[in-house]
Amino acid sequence: MPSILATDQITRYYGRLCAVDHVSLTVEAGEMFGLLGRNGAGKSTLIKMLTTLLPPTSGNAAIGGYDVRRQSDKVRRLVGYVPQALSADGELTGYDNLLIFAKTYDVPRALRADLIEECLDFMGLADAAHRLVKTYSGGMVRRLEIAQSMLHKPSILFLDEPTIGLDPVAREAVWKHVKRLRELYKTTVFLTTHYMAEAEELCSRIAIMRRGKIVALGGTDELKAAHSKRGATLDEIFAHFTEDEKDEDGGYREIAKARKKARRLQ
Secondary structure (H helix, E strand, C coil): CCEEEEEEEEEEEECCEEEEEEEEEEEECCCEEEEEECCCCCHHHHHHHHCCCCCCCEEEEEECCEECCCCHHHHHHHEEEECCCCCCCCCCEHHHHHHHHHHHCCCCHHHHHHHHHHHHHHCCCHHHCCCEHHHCCHHHHHHHHHHHHHCCCCCEEEEECCCCCCCHHHHHHHHHHHHHHHHHHCCEEEEECCCHHHHHHHCCEEEEEECCEEEEEECHHHHHHHCCCCCCCHHHHHHHHHCCCCHHHHCHHHHHHHHHHHHHCC
């Protein structure tokens, strides 16, 4: 299958800190690709470069054959992005949130109402369309954010920890709808998660990042076969490839940040 995403030694510095370090990878059209790593490993920075929100310091990437530096407008029409941070406005209804995104993506006025209704129905939010988003549950908010990112029918959808803070039922509902997107629209999905069970169940291939570098890449069976312990779980593989991360990566600030994100989705 053709590659919809390709990076070539893409790198990003913040001052002296190298957040993403010469990453080269490809993702095939229609694939569900997982990017794993501890907090601070560089996952979100990589996604922001791929979605044109951050320029690379060096190296490059292409989405659908378009250069993320020189053809950013064309790239943005091919990508949908659901960030970790809240992207829906709680003071607006679900419908109005989608209307704003439809205008942002230059969806023709004549098509907006039908597309919004289609997205709301697809994500199971039709009955809540005219309620304020601040009355939604965490799972509903996430589904609305995915609906926002899918309005323009992107070829590739980036999901940055989409189920953090959600209970198991809400997580399952989110993934059920994402799976339907892939089945109906052949959407490529590029996701990050800290839930190893999600990654193992959903992803055809997984990359593990450590300190800005890709340190392991392959299908779950390949990663397990490369581990010295027979019958190793994905949790153990993750720990093995990220074990030399600094202790402070999981310290007070990261815990506080994770809990803050979890609270907003409850």
